[in-house]
Every structure is written in C-alpha cells, then in structure tokens.
Amino acid sequence: MHALLEILKKETAPALGCTGPVSIAYAAAVARNAVGGAPKKVRARLDKDSYKNSLSVGIPGTDKMGIEMSLALGALAGDADAGLEVLRNITPEDARRAEEFLPLVDADISWEYKGVGLRIEAEVETENGTGRAVLSKTHTNVVLLEVNGTPLVEERAAPEGNVFDYSKDLIRKYTLAELVEFAETVPLEDILFLREGITMNRALAEAGLNEGVGAGFGRGYLARAGADVLLKIKAFTAAASDARMGGVSLPAMSCATSGNVGIAAMLPLVVLAEEKGVGEDATLRAVALSYLLTILMKSHIGRLSAICACAMAAGVGVAAGASLLLGGGLRCADAAIQNMTGCLTGVVCDGAKYGCALKLSAAAGIAVESAMLALEGCVVPEGDGLVCYSADESMEAIGRTAREGMAATADVMARIILQREKERRG
Numbered sequence: 331m332h333a334l335l336e337i338l339k340k341e342t343a344p345a346l347g348c349t350g351p352v353s354i355a356y357a358a359a360v361a362r363n364a365v366g367g368a369p370k371k372v373r374a375r376l377d378k379d380s381y382k383n384s385l386s387v388g389i390p391g392t393d394k395m396g397i398e399m400s401l402a403l404g405a406l407a408g409d410a411d412a413g414l415e416v417l418r419n420i421t422p423e424d425a426r427r428a429e430e431f432l433p434l435v436d437a438d439i440s441w442e443y444k445g446v447g448l449r450i451e452a453e454v455e456t457e458n459g460t461g462r463a464v465l466s467k468t469h470t471n472v473v474l475l476e477v478n479g480t481p482l483v484e485e486r487a488a489p490e491g492n493v494f495d496y497s498k499d500l501i502r503k504y505t506l507a508e509l510v511e512f513a514e515t516v517p518l519e520d521i522l523f524l525r526e527g528i529t530m531n532r533a534l535a536e537a538g539l540n541e542g543v544g545a546g547f548g549r550g551y552l553a554r555a556g557a558d559v560l561l562k563i564k565a566f567t568a569a570a571s572d573a574r575m576g577g578v579s580l581p582a583m584s585c586a587t588s589g590n591v592g593i594a595a596m597l598p599l600v601v602l603a604e605e606k607g608v609g610e611d612a613t614l615r616a617v618a619l620s621y622l623l624t625i626l627m628k629s630h631i632g633r634l635s636a637i638c639a640c641a642m643a644a645g646v647g648v649a650a651g652a653s654l655l656l657g658g659g660l661r662c663a664d665a666a667i668q669n670m671t672g673c674l675t676g677v678v679c680d681g682a683k684y685g686c687a688l689k690l691s692a693a694a695g696i697a698v699e700s701a702m703l704a705l706e707g708c709v710v711p712e713g714d715g716l717v718c719y720s721a722d723e724s725m726e727a728i729g730r731t732a733r734e735g736m737a738a739t740a741d742v743m744a745r746i747i748l749q750r751e752k753e754r755r756g
Contacts, residue, residue: 345587345589346417349588351397352414353587354376354400354437354452355401357463360461361452361454361463364476367457369454369456374452375439375451376438377447379740380450380634389417390578405454406424413470414469447467449465460476460478462474462475467633469588506623510654510659513619524617528617531600532600533580534573538573543573544571545684545687547687548567548571559698563601563695570597572684574589575682585621588640591640594640595644599617599648599652600613602655616652619663623650626725628643630733631729637731641693642670642677644690644697645693646670648693650667656702656705666697666700668704673710678736
C-alpha cells in the first residue's frame with residue numbers, strides 16, 4: 331500500500347499551462363540556468379509527439395501560441411526550479427521580450443527518433459557559452475545537462491531510435507484488484523492531498539465557463555444540460571479543458587505529467603459525486619483509483635502516444651472510479667473497463683489544441699456510461715475484438731496496440747500537421 335501511495339503522490343502535481351509547450355519551456359529554462367547569462371540563441375529538437383502537442387494551445391501569461399514562443403519564454407524568464415509551473419512568474423514585459431527574441435529561436439522535429447515517449451533537447455547559447463538539456467520519458471525528467479560540453483547530469487536513457495521499456499515501471503506490478511483494494515482501504519488522511527487537485531480543476535472549469543475562453547464547448551454543454559447528469563459531467567470537463575487550452579493562468583492538477591489527463595481523470599467523478607449526493611470520502615477514494623489506473627494505462631501506451639491518453643487512460647480510470655461511486659465493486663469496475671475497451675480504443679492524439687475539450691467531454695460521458703451499464707449487467711463480451719478475458723488483459727492489449735501498432739500513425743499525423751503549418755506560414 332505504501333508503494334502505491336508514493337506512486338500516486340509522485341504522479342500528482344500542479345501544472346500551469348499545457349504540458350507540451352510547458353515541458354519545452356522547462357527544457358530551455360534548465361539549459362539557461364545551467365550556463366547562466368543572457369540568452370543569445372535557442373535551438374531545440376523534439377520528438378514528433380511533443381512537437382504536435384505544442385503548436386496550438388495558449389501559453390499562460392501571454393496571448394500567444396507556439397513552440398518558438400515557449401522556448402523563448404523558458405530561456406528568458408522561466409523558473410527552472412518550478413517544474414511544470416516553469417512559467418508561473420511570467421510578466422507582460424517577459425512576453426514582449428520573448429516575442430522580440432523569436433528570430434533567434436529555432437525548433438525542429440527529431441525524425442530519427444522512433445521511440446514511444448518524450449525526448450526534448452534544448453540548447454541555450456549565452457555570453458558564457460552553451461547549456462544543453464535533454465528531457466526524456468517524462469516532461470520534467472532531465473537525463474542530460476551539459477555546459478560547454480561538460481556533463482553536469484547524465485543518466486541512462488533510451489538513445490535516439492530506441493523504444494522506452496515502460497514494462498519496468500513500478501505501477502505495472504499491480505492489478506486492477508489491487509488498485510481497487512488500495513482505493514477502498516487506504517487511510518483517508520493519506521489521500522487528503524487530492525483535495526487540492528479538486529479545488530484546482532474545479533477552478534479551471536469555472537474559468538472555462540466564462541465567455542470567450544477556449545472553444546466554448548463547456549458553455550455549450552451546460553446550456554443544454556438541465557438536470558442531465560451526463561451533460562453536466564461533460565460540461566465541466568470540457569470547460570476545464572477550454573480554459574487550459576486557451577492559456578488561462580490557472581494550474582491544473584496533473585496526472586502522470588499531463589494536466590488535461592488530470593482533469594479528465596478527476597472532474598467527471600467530482601461532478602458525478604456532487605450530483606448523486608456522494609460524500610467527500612468516497613469521492614477521494616474514487617479519484618485515487620482513477621488516477622492510479624490512469625498512471626497504469628499511460629505506462630502501457632507510453633507517456634506520449636498516438637492514442638489519446640485523455641480518452642483511454644483517464645477514461646479507463648473514470649470508468650472504474652464511477653463504478654465505486656455508483657455502488658459497484660471490483661466486478662463492476664472490471665466490466666466498465668471492458669466496455670471502454672470495446673468502445674473507445676483507437677481515439678488518436680492529434681496534438682493538444684482547443685478541440686481537446688470535446689474529446690475530454692466525450693470520454694468522460696462514455697466512461698460514466700460504461701460504469702452505469704456495467705452496473706446493470708451490460709458488458710461487452712469477453713473475446714469481442716480487443717476485449718480480453720479480464721480488464722487487466724484488455725489494458726495490456728490497448729498498450730500493445732499503441733506501442734507496436736500506432737507508431738506509424740503518430741509519424742503520419744505529425745507530418746500532416748507540420749506540412750499544414752508550413753503552408754499556413756507561407
């Protein structure tokens with residue numbers, strides 16, 4: 331139980347802004363912090379998923395989007411000690427300086443890197459020389475830090491062209507049954523820290539319901555919701571993503587280093603509990619189960635993947651968490667995950683953007699519906715397509731599909747998006 335609690339705490343952290351551009355800003359801030367001095371030039375090479383996930387979302391503290399702006403802000407004014415809140419102290423003057431600095435920023439995709447997982451390399455040149463930082467596997471994991479070619483930090487990491495071995499992740503030791511047992515029996519005081527996340531993600535949802543934020547999907551759903559619980563769940567989930575993708579300067583409580591995933595794995599359960607009159611204790615336990623399953627699923631599919639983690643990782647978590655909130659136990663959670671496998675597997679991640687709000691809301695609705703149907707005994711039969719003979723096997727099958735079957739999909743999507751951007755810019 332202690333190991334699962336440590337995993338949950340480690341993988342739950344505030345994140346200000348979409349973690350795509352934020353991780354890029356973080357890499358630049360770490361490189362600049364190492365070498366010191368005023369930046370003269372910034373260069374970056376990114377894995378294709380980080381690239382496509384960072385093009386079309388608002389950057390907190392600015393009214394801008396884009397990889398180059400993220401790099402410039404990180405190098406000029408990022409707080410290297412703040413992790414996923416690297417841009418928390420950005421001022422309007424910093425944003426102006428960063429915009430002027432853009433001609434000195436260069437970023438490209440590292441096409442030779444074929445791995446499933448994140449790899450960001452940033453170099454910042456100053457009057458003191460060159461700092462170089464490499465992030466690998468997760469959004470703040472510095473595996474290489476150099477100043478003028480001399481390593482300050484050097485950890486073993488998957489080299490370019492290789493696939494990360496996520497099978498060694500500690501979370502992979504655990505089954506659904508063990509995660510459910512943890513959620514049902516962990517001392518409540520040990521998971522009270524999740525309250526902070528509920529407060530954060532609710533604040534994002536409230537911000538997203540304001541006019542002019544994001545694409546307005548949350549407002550659209552809420553206008554139609556009335557007394558419909560599922561539409562309210564979709565409204566608040568979409569609204570939080572509207573705010574986050576729009577660059578609202580409020581942190582999300584992330585899960586497995588993704589803010590949108592943290593929103594998608596938590597808010598549907600919070601709204602469901604409120605609508606059903608379920609108390610805080612049960613809500614926190616359901617969120618703990620959802621987050622742990624989300625972490626497990628992201629280990630299966632990869633931290634960055636062609637499969638949408640908000641749909642399949644957070645969706646699986648919400649399906650199980652909703653099962654508990656609705657009065658079901660392990661069998662209901664297993665069946666709900668089977669329903670998700672049979673319904674939503676294959677939703678692609680085509681980058682972080684305004685449209686993510688619609689994906690999050692769709693996944694939230696289907697996940698809760700999957701639990702409701704499971705409670706009524708309606709389950710996709712075993713052996714039906716990718717649906718295996720237990721939820722644990724089905725999760726492994728989804729992971730294998732993502733890792734082995736969709737690498738080419740990720741490559742094609744990135745090339746389409748990059749070509750479109752080049753044409754748009756002329």
